[in-house]
Amino acid sequence: MFNETIHYAQTNGHEILVALGQHIEVALIATIITILIAIPLAVVLMNHRRGGEFVLQVASVIQTIPSLAILGLLIPLVGIGTVPAIIALVLYAIMPIFQNTYAGLTNIDPLLIEAADAMGVSKRYKLLRVQIPLAMPMILSGIRIGVVMIIGTATLAALIGGGGLGTYILLGIQTNNNPALLIGAILAAALALVASWLIKLLSHTSLKRLLIGLVALVAVGGGVYGVRAATAPKTETITIAGKMGGEPEILINLYKDLIEADNKHVNVELKRNFGGTSFLFKALKAQQIDIYPEFTGTVLQSLVKTDSAISHDPQSAYQDAKNGLAQQFKMSLLRPMAYQNGYGMTVTRQTAAKYQLKTISDLAKYPQLRAGFDPDFFQQSDGYPGLQKTYGLNFKNVKTLEPALRYQALAQGDLDVSDAYTTDPQIKKYDLVVLTNNKSFFPPYQGAPLMLTSFAQDHPQIVTSLNRIAGKISTKDMQAMNYQVTVAHQKAAVVAKRYLQAHGILKQD
Amino acid sequence: MIEFKGVTKEYQSGAALAAINLRVASRELFVLVGPSGSGKTTLLKTVNRLVVPTSGQVLIDGVDVAAGNLQELRQHIGYVLQSSALFPNMTVLQNAGVQLEALGWSKAKIRPRIEQLLQMVDLDPAIYANRKPAELSGVEAQRVGIVRALAADPKLMLMDEPFSALDPVSKRQLQQLILKLHRELATTIIFVTHDMHEAMLLADHVAVIHDGHLQQVGRPQEIIGAPANEFVANFFKDIIEDHQTLRQVVKAGFGQATGPSPSPTLVALPPETTIYQWAALIQNQPLVQVKVNQTTLAATDLVSYLASLEKEVATNVQ
Numbered sequence: 001m002f003n004e005t006i007h008y009a010q011t012n013g014h015e016i017l018v019a020l021g022q023h024i025e026v027a028l029i030a031t032i033i034t035i036l037i038a039i040p041l042a043v044v045l046m047n048h049r050r051g052g053e054f055v056l057q058v059a060s061v062i063q064t065i066p067s068l069a070i071l072g073l074l075i076p077l078v079g080i081g082t083v084p085a086i087i088a089l090v091l092y093a094i095m096p097i098f099q100n101t102y103a104g105l106t107n108i109d110p111l112l113i114e115a116a117d118a119m120g121v122s123k124r125y126k127l128l129r130v131q132i133p134l135a136m137p138m139i140l141s142g143i144r145i146g147v148v149m150i151i152g153t154a155t156l157a158a159l160i161g162g163g164g165l166g167t168y169i170l171l172g173i174q175t176n177n178n179p180a181l182l183i184g185a186i187l188a189a190a191l192a193l194v195a196s197w198l199i200k201l202l203s204h205t206s207l208k209r210l211l212i213g214l215v216a217l218v219a220v221g222g223g224v225y226g227v228r229a230a231t232a233p234k235t236e237t238i239t240i241a242g243k244m245g246g247e248p249e250i251l252i253n254l255y256k257d258l259i260e261a262d263n264k265h266v267n268v269e270l271k272r273n274f275g276g277t278s279f280l281f282k283a284l285k286a287q288q289i290d291i292y293p294e295f296t297g298t299v300l301q302s303l304v305k306t307d308s309a310i311s312h313d314p315q316s317a318y319q320d321a322k323n324g325l326a327q328q329f330k331m332s333l334l335r336p337m338a339y340q341n342g343y344g345m346t347v348t349r350q351t352a353a354k355y356q357l358k359t360i361s362d363l364a365k366y367p368q369l370r371a372g373f374d375p376d377f378f379q380q381s382d383g384y385p386g387l388q389k390t391y392g393l394n395f396k397n398v399k400t401l402e403p404a405l406r407y408q409a410l411a412q413g414d415l416d417v418s419d420a421y422t423t424d425p426q427i428k429k430y431d432l433v434v435l436t437n438n439k440s441f442f443p444p445y446q447g448a449p450l451m452l453t454s455f456a457q458d459h460p461q462i463v464t465s466l467n468r469i470a471g472k473i474s475t476k477d478m479q480a481m482n483y484q485v486t487v488a489h490q491k492a493a494v495v496a497k498r499y500l501q502a503h504g505i506l507k508q509d
Numbered sequence: 510m511i512e513f514k515g516v517t518k519e520y521q522s523g524a525a526l527a528a529i530n531l532r533v534a535s536r537e538l539f540v541l542v543g544p545s546g547s548g549k550t551t552l553l554k555t556v557n558r559l560v561v562p563t564s565g566q567v568l569i570d571g572v573d574v575a576a577g578n579l580q581e582l583r584q585h586i587g588y589v590l591q592s593s594a595l596f597p598n599m600t601v602l603q604n605a606g607v608q609l610e611a612l613g614w615s616k617a618k619i620r621p622r623i624e625q626l627l628q629m630v631d632l633d634p635a636i637y638a639n640r641k642p643a644e645l646s647g648v649e650a651q652r653v654g655i656v657r658a659l660a661a662d663p664k665l666m667l668m669d670e671p672f673s674a675l676d677p678v679s680k681r682q683l684q685q686l687i688l689k690l691h692r693e694l695a696t697t698i699i700f701v702t703h704d705m706h707e708a709m710l711l712a713d714h715v716a717v718i719h720d721g722h723l724q725q726v727g728r729p730q731e732i733i734g735a736p737a738n739e740f741v742a743n744f745f746k747d748i749i750e751d752h753q754t755l756r757q758v759v760k761a762g763f764g765q766a767t768g769p770s771p772s773p774t775l776v777a778l779p780p781e782t783t784i785y786q787w788a789a790l791i792q793n794q795p796l797v798q799v800k801v802n803q804t805t806l807a808a809t810d811l812v813s814y815l816a817s818l819e820k821e822v823a824t825n826v827q
Binding site: 109111112114115116117118119120121122125129130133134 | 557559579580581582583584585586588590591592594595596597598599607608610611657667
């Protein structure tokens with residue numbers, strides 16, 4: 001495990017550093033905004049007990065809302081990315097910083113306040129020279145709590161495209177990739193410790209220096225941002241996002257390579273592990289991303305409304321999906337690649353041999369087999385309920401479990417049969433057998449770039465570039481690439497480029 | 510001159526001050542004395558409006574303290590609190606210069622002024638100016654508190670039980686310091702204490718307050734000699750008992766009625782004369798006889814009186 005983690009860190013070093021940088025950036029901005037809200041608020045309310053208590057109550061209530069829910073609530077209001085992440089973090093961290101500042105300011109020895117009043121000092125002098133310095137230890141401890149909380153909660157930003165170290169934690173959970181999970185978790189924890197220690201150091205510094213430091217930080221940050229914005233080349237940036245996991249990451253890297261090879265003035269920004277289907281679809285609709293790879297089966301099942309039954313012929317399924325998207329959402333689904341990544345039913349080679357299983361229909365004879373399904377698959381009409389009707393399956397013992405875990409459970413003999421994605425590399429890794437979809441129950445899942453029709457019209461050259469892999473990449477090719485990324489932990493960018501060059505789609509460097 | 514005109518303060522829990530009328534002459538050291546909760550501190554704070562009276566007026570040199578700018582009023586009144594109440598985040602120099610800073614003095618002007626005052630209260634500026642309050646003893650901190658109050662050279666200084674938290678030795682030092690400063694500076698001082706000895710030692714005039722009511726105002730000797738009521742007599746009992754006068758000797762039954770032809774060496778003395786003054790007289794003229802009103806006292810009477818006190822003490826011990 002240790003060696004694996006080191007290896008993973010070495011091969012993904014640059015991306016990890018970028019994620020760490022993003023994490024620090026988001027946490028820092030959230031911290032500064034929180035401080036700028038919470039401390040002045042506490043100052044204003046320190047002489048209005050009722051107002052102070054009220055704000056404390058509200059802040060406590062916000063704190064009890066799960067952070068995931070806040071992120072979800074913010075999406076319709078401010079979209080996705082770092083902005084809602086920062087808003088959520090600020091909402092969270094206001095409570096400890098406000099509470100400590102308020103307590104610090106209201107619990108100063110009344111004799112000292114009386115002394116200041118009796119000397120006839122101005123309100124401003126009293127605040128800056130007496131009250132805030134005396135409350136400073138409390139304020140700093142509040143900031144410390146807030147920052148640690150922000151750094152921890154910022155890992156959830158990855159769920160809504162905010163990036164950061166959470167990307168690795170999510171990726172680790174989703175794809176059962178422990179090295180990624182460990183790296184994300186350890187770095188986030190280490191970052192929290194370092195930040196806490198830094199603030200402790202700051203507590204020995206005078207208020208004046210703290211203020212100068214804060215101003216300098218904002219100025220330098222703003223300056224760097226400004227310089228970056230000003231010196232950035234005048235190229236167009238388009239954003240391509242991918243769903244969770246290794247395969248979408250390979251696909252978006254293929255897109256990037258194709259587009260950048262043909263269009264010198266286009267800069268492609270990738271957002272990997274960006275979220276689930278509906279999340280990406282909404283982001284595309286809101287033009288927060290420009291392109292993402294989608295599958296015909298998913299389009300027909302969950303995105304477009306169709307009256308007729310879903311076609312099991314790949315060609316007509318693609319046409320239905322394409323037309324549905326164009327009519328209902330003004331989106332363009334480009335031509336798909338060759339491979340299909342759909343649901344399948346899988347068993348180990350031994351089980352297949354023992355019961356002579358070749359097709360899904362063969363399973364109906366053995367209701368005693370222990371089945372384990374992805375929770376979605378277990379509920380969706382195109383999943384297990386549909387299978388029961390079409391093939392007459394009726395397993396006595398059905399469990400639902402995380403998709404990433406079902407292959408391992410099969411391999412260890414805890415399960416006999418499970419659903420599978422046909423391009424999953426674990427099929428190769430664990431030497432599993434995919435049973436034939438003999439009644440064509442599963443709709444074809446063909447991957448293709450999805451974008452707004454307006455975007456396609458404005459960027460014909462990008463459409464041309466992307467169409468260069470239409471009809472290419474077999475299921476076997478995809479499975480091999482998935483294996484290299486998800487199991488062998490190679491970088492998706494390297495795997496994608498290698499494929500394009502090996503198949504003569506791109507020139508060798 | 511400071512005048513209190515019908516100053517009343519009522520809290521929800523009851524009246525703290527009941528229509529106090531009082532005058533404090535300029536340049537005097539005026540002591541407000543009374544037990545805890547008597548209202549003396551409340552009365553003091555009406556001067557710089559840390560307490561706003563429910564009714565009545567406080568006038569400084571004929572000007573109502575409620576009339577002008579509050580900040581300006583306070584910038585010209587020195588204030589010394591019970592504990593030194595120095596700001597722990599500031600140095601001695603910064604603490605003492607707070608009022609000057611509020612008055613808009615430049616740092617360059619503040620430093621020499623504070624250094625001069627530190628010297629006046631026997632603190633070496635080279636050692637103390639840059640110390641933090643945590644590095645000061647209680648008595649040193651209170652000296653700085655006094656410097657802070659005197660910094661702006663106020664015409665009026667208010668002191669709210671400034672020495673009550675100090676040990677007896679430190680207390681005596683600072684009482685002497687206040688007497689010295691009062692002699693040297695043209696400052697009116699209103700001093701609150703519950704310690705009658707302190708009141709007697711410091712005061713030009715004393716006002717005794719109890720339950721928000723003024724009991725008696727006068728010079729210390731007048732109050733000891735003729736307490737206005739039982740409360741005042743009780744409050745000053747210790748001092749009155751320590752303060753033995755010829756009147757008490759006569760009252761205790763010593764001496765003889767003066768005959769029709771008194772001796773030529775007979776010296777007439779007022780009844781307020783202390784027995785110590787009497788003893789000093791006897792030291793010079795061992796045979797002197799003194800006449801108090803209609804009674805003649807001889808040296809033997811002094812000895813007998815002192816012996817009778819000894820008996821009294823012995824009886825008390827038993």
